[in-house]
Amino acid sequence: MAKNILLVHGSPRKGGNSDMLADEFERGAKEAGHNVTRIDVGRAKIGGCMACEYCFSHEGECCQKDDMQQFYPLLHEADIIVYATPMYFYNFPAQLRAFQDRMFCGIAKPFGITQTALLFCFEDKDATRADPAVASFQVASEYCKQEVLGTVVVNNVYEKGAIAGNPGLEEAYNLGRSIQ
Ligand SMILES: Cc1cc2nc3c(=O)[nH]c(=O)nc-3n(C[C@H](O)[C@H](O)[C@H](O)COP(=O)(O)O)c2cc1C
Numbered sequence: 001m002a003k004n005i006l007l008v009h010g011s012p013r014k015g016g017n018s019d020m021l022a023d024e025f026e027r028g029a030k031e032a033g034h035n036v037t038r039i040d041v042g043r044a045k046i047g048g049c050m051a052c053e054y055c056f057s058h059e060g061e062c063c064q065k066d067d068m069q070q071f072y073p074l075l076h077e078a079d080i081i082v083y084a085t086p087m088y089f090y091n092f093p094a095q096l097r098a099f100q101d102r103m104f105c106g107i108a109k110p111f112g113i114t115q116t117a118l119l120f121c122f123e124d125k126d127a128t129r130a131d132p133a134v135a136s137f138q139v140a141s142e143y144c145k146q147e148v149l150g151t152v153v154v155n156n157v158y159e160k161g162a163i164a165g166n167p168g169l170e171e172a173y174n175l176g177r178s179i180q
Helices: 017-031 068-077 094-108 127-143 167-178
Strands: 004-009 035-040 080-086 115-121 147-154
Touching: 004 017, 004 068, 017 035, 017 080, 017 115, 017 147, 017 167, 035 068, 068 094, 115 127, 115 167, 127 147, 147 167
Parallel strands: 004 035, 004 080, 080 115, 115 147
Antiparallel strands: none
């Protein structure tokens, strides 16, 4: 059965390495018959969660009227959420972290997302430097009761397009193609 996949791109850099990972994932997922909606949070204006709990008394509505408002309906339609993002400061970019924190509203009005995946790229020559960020993603996914379908991690890519020819692109395609 076709699933609704929300593909969340975390980089402000258009046509960059994580964008190319997202392209390949999307190609595979569409070939497998799924609906893919892609959003660019790297260029969105999203404030951090204020912990005001307004959403608890307003049926999951967030009081901050910023770019996140256009993403909430998509989160409610999604079966699967996939993050395609670069590493910033050995974590995810602040824009993507704000997006994730703002999903706090999902406690008040739950999303129906049951599966997730991560496509992650970064400059460091030591691939293990991604381990803490990937572990954080896995723990958060477990807390959200989202099954992790896969993680594609590509290191040693800095400049825009450096990922061209990297086996990680095929991994991203295969991950999308494998979704049932
Ligand atoms: C603000 C900023 C912070 C970064 N921090 C890291 C880092 O902590 N570790 C690392 O290996 N690469 C770091 N990088 C490099 C990016 O992860 C790398 O260039 C990545 O391929 C960019 O992906 P993109 O083309 O999708 O934007 C950083 C880049 C920027 C612009």
